[in-house]
Amino acid sequence: MALLEVKDLRTSFHTEDGIVGAVDGVSFSLEKGETLGIVGESGSGKSVTCLTIMGLNAKRNTVSSGEALWKGKNLLDMKPRELRDVRGNEISMIFQDPMTSLNPVQTIGNQLIEAVQLHRDVSQRVARARAVELLKAVGIPRAEGRIDDYPHQFSGGMRQRVMIAMALINDPDLLIADEPTTALDVTTQAQIINLMKRLQEDFGSAIIFITHDLGVVAETADDVLVMYAARVVEHADVDQLFGRPQHPYTWGLMGSLPRLETDLDRLIQIPGQPPSLLRPPAGCRFHPRCPHVMEVCKTTVPELVPTQRDPEHLQACHLDEETKDREAAKLLEATMAKAG
Amino acid sequence: MFRYLIRRILWAVLLFIVITFVTFVIFFMGPNDPARAQCGGDQAQPACLKLVTEHYGLDKPIYVQYWRFFKRLVFQQNLGHSYATGQSINQAIGKAAPVTASLVFGGAILWMIMGLLIGVYSALKPRSLLDRTAMVFVLIGISAHPVWIGLIFEYLFGVKLKWTPIANYANFFGAPKDSGLPGGPWQWFYHMILPWCTFAILFAALYARMIRANVMETLNEDFVRTARAKGAPERRVLFSHVLRNALLPVVTMLGMDIGVALGGAIFTETVYQLPGLGRSLIIGVQSNDFATVQGVVVFATIAILLFNLIVDVLYAWIDPRIRLT
Ligand SMILES: Nc1ncnc2c1ncn2[C@@H]1O[C@H](COP(=O)(O)OP(=O)(O)OP(=O)(O)O)[C@@H](O)[C@H]1O
Numbered sequence: 001m002a003l004l005e006v007k008d009l010r011t012s013f014h015t016e017d018g019i020v021g022a023v024d025g026v027s028f029s030l031e032k033g034e035t036l037g038i039v040g041e042s043g044s045g046k047s048v049t050c051l052t053i054m055g056l057n058a059k060r061n062t063v064s065s066g067e068a069l070w071k072g073k074n075l076l077d078m079k080p081r082e083l084r085d086v087r088g089n090e091i092s093m094i095f096q097d098p099m100t101s102l103n104p105v106q107t108i109g110n111q112l113i114e115a116v117q118l119h120r121d122v123s124q125r126v127a128r129a130r131a132v133e134l135l136k137a138v139g140i141p142r143a144e145g146r147i148d149d150y151p152h153q154f155s156g157g158m159r160q161r162v163m164i165a166m167a168l169i170n171d172p173d174l175l176i177a178d179e180p181t182t183a184l185d186v187t188t189q190a191q192i193i194n195l196m197k198r199l200q201e202d203f204g205s206a207i208i209f210i211t212h213d214l215g216v217v218a219e220t221a222d223d224v225l226v227m228y229a230a231r232v233v234e235h236a237d238v239d240q241l242f243g244r245p246q247h248p249y250t251w252g253l254m255g256s257l258p259r260l261e262t263d264l265d266r267l268i269q270i271p272g273q274p275p276s277l278l279r280p281p282a283g284c285r286f287h288p289r290c291p292h293v294m295e296v297c298k299t300t301v302p303e304l305v306p307t308q309r310d311p312e313h314l315q316a317c318h319l320d321e322e323t324k325d326r327e328a329a330k331l332l333e334a335t336m337a338k339a340g
Numbered sequence: 341m342f343r344y345l346i347r348r349i350l351w352a353v354l355l356f357i358v359i360t361f362v363t364f365v366i367f368f369m370g371p372n373d374p375a376r377a378q379c380g381g382d383q384a385q386p387a388c389l390k391l392v393t394e395h396y397g398l399d400k401p402i403y404v405q406y407w408r409f410f411k412r413l414v415f416q417q418n419l420g421h422s423y424a425t426g427q428s429i430n431q432a433i434g435k436a437a438p439v440t441a442s443l444v445f446g447g448a449i450l451w452m453i454m455g456l457l458i459g460v461y462s463a464l465k466p467r468s469l470l471d472r473t474a475m476v477f478v479l480i481g482i483s484a485h486p487v488w489i490g491l492i493f494e495y496l497f498g499v500k501l502k503w504t505p506i507a508n509y510a511n512f513f514g515a516p517k518d519s520g521l522p523g524g525p526w527q528w529f530y531h532m533i534l535p536w537c538t539f540a541i542l543f544a545a546l547y548a549r550m551i552r553a554n555v556m557e558t559l560n561e562d563f564v565r566t567a568r569a570k571g572a573p574e575r576r577v578l579f580s581h582v583l584r585n586a587l588l589p590v591v592t593m594l595g596m597d598i599g600v601a602l603g604g605a606i607f608t609e610t611v612y613q614l615p616g617l618g619r620s621l622i623i624g625v626q627s628n629d630f631a632t633v634q635g636v637v638v639f640a641t642i643a644i645l646l647f648n649l650i651v652d653v654l655y656a657w658i659d660p661r662i663r664l665t
């Protein structure tokens with residue numbers, strides 16, 4: 001049995017302007033210790049997918065359906081009590097903005113201790129010792145001294161380390177990291193990514209890693225899910241995805257992948273804007289921006305199906321496989337050339 | 341924390357000097373003649389006027405008079421004597437202040453309790469029936485004048501239903517012997533219920549609205565989502581993460597509003613004939629009794645400054661971001 005199995009997950013928000021379908025039929029599964037990368041432009045529904053799994057969407061005006069089976073039990077219809085026992089204990093989450101994700105009026109120590117004591121019946125002293133241990137593990141210098149400091153006394157990178165410590169403090173089976181480095185400067189980003197990679201080995205949790213950065217995915221993930229406008233457009237293991245990408249959107253993302261050596265080339269972006277989820281385009285949602293668009297793309301939704309060569313490699317595009325392989329090969333060649 | 345406190349205290353001292361001086365100047369330049377007031381108004385004898393003028397130094401320049409007043413105030417804590425009755429103003433205030441304090445602090449407690457209950461509850465269930473009802477109450481509370489509310493309450497609960505007394509004050513520690521007046525804690529409470537409600541309703545309404553907005557805003561904060569992601573139950577999320585953050589600005593507001601509320605107490609005291617500072621002030625103004633008016637203003641200023649200082653300390657204590665600067 002998979003650790004987490006998500007089946008046809010859908011979430012929509014009923015807003016004043018109409019219904020926003022933020023997640024539309026997402027499925028994937030995750031094994032113990034595995035890392036899944038989710039990539040896609042801003043607004044493609046990555047965060048909402050994870051918040052739905054955790055049951056953290058605002059109750060009001062939100063409708064979710066589908067299944068998220070956690071060790072066989074559907075998180076979407078768990079009672080609040082059961083769900084609380086999973087949250088922060090078996091599944092924990094790190095958010096995008098470390099500046100606002102910690103309570104400003106409590107010491108980080110108390111926030112860490114709270115995380116322990118919500119799930120373990122241990123004394124203050126034991127919980128505190130555990131907190132110090134975790135702060136050390138995430139590389140906070142002088143952890144014993146700093147545990148009684150308040151969030152505003154830490155830099156953004158340090159706060160994100162605290163968040164990571166808090167997420168790992170109960171040895172979760174799954175860690176969801178929602179763009180944990182987006183709000184940080186480049187040097188700090190690299191440090192946090194390295195820290196995550198180290199912890200990935202030390203703790204052995206499964207990880208869902210949400211990011212804009214394909215480079216990070218290439219380094220950390222086993223499996224990759226590419227999302228576009230609330231849907232999955234491609235899903236493959238990391239070698240397949242980078243070796244033989246099958247969707248024009250994925251090609252676009254790879255084309256815009258920044259290379260440190262040739263940083264100027266990062267300006268090659270996918271032209272156009274992601275569509276509004278209030279009134280998404282008919283057929284393939286990527287068709288208005290797709291350089292390979294055909295008539296069928298404008299009317300028929302492409303299904304997410306395996307490629308002929310690899311049953312594990314799922315893609316949702318009407319192009320024939322030969323063309324796609326040819327385009328993928330061209331792209332790879334170009335990237336190689338660019339990298340020198 | 342220490343530097344912050346020193347700064348606040350210096351501010352309070354400065355404010356004290358400025359406010360007392362300004363009041364002094366205003367009354368000094370006003371169209372009243374304290375000597376004449378003391379000597380019986382229009383029938384004043386020249387001999388009396390001369391005596392009084394010399395005694396109080398009323399013919400000296402303003403800064404000399406202020407300095408005399410200031411010296412007496414700071415070194416002897418003496419506010420002088422009433423021009424109208426010759427009574428010690430310290431004594432008069434000593435009698436009136438507990439009445440006003442009962443009204444203001446009791447009222448503040450009531451308004452905080454009501455504001456919190458209504459505000460938090462309606463924030464948790466926005467657009468529910470209770471939220472809508474509460475917001476109508478808030479609208480009434482904000483737009484109705486305390487005198488009008490006071491008269492309505494008095495008529496409804498006092499005259500019609502006879503649940504409460506319609507006026508007067510009962511001393512908490514018992515009335516003077518043989519006075520035939522009611523006294524003791526219960527009588528005090530019983531006499532204060534209506535004034536408290538009247539006094540509190542405007543602020544309860546304002547605070548309910550403010551607390552509702554703050555709580556709703558805080559509920560959307562990222563750290564609240566973090567708390568839920570940790571597996572904290574809703575009650576815990578509310579009490580240890582939402583409320584403390586949502587109430588920070590309320591504490592500051594409370595510090596500022598106590599002063600405003602003290603002004604509002606004048607109306608309530610008038611409606612319910614409570615012998616508090618507001619009443620002393622009104623009588624003082626009516627009888628050209630500059631010394632009493634000034635005494636009350638000075639006393640109220642000190643009280644407000646002290647209270648603000650307490651609130652500042654409290655604020656620093658609950659907000660770590662201030663505590664450390
Ligand atoms: N509470 C909400 N009410 C209405 N619309 C929402 C709500 N939350 C998210 N959305 C919409 O759902 C869509 C998906 O949002 P989501 O936050 O999942 O994007 P994302 O892929 O995480 O993007 P980013 O990379 O910017 O974090 C967006 O169009 C967003 O505007």
Ligand SMILES: [Mg+2]
Pocket residue numbers: 046047048178179
């Ligand atoms: Mg997001």
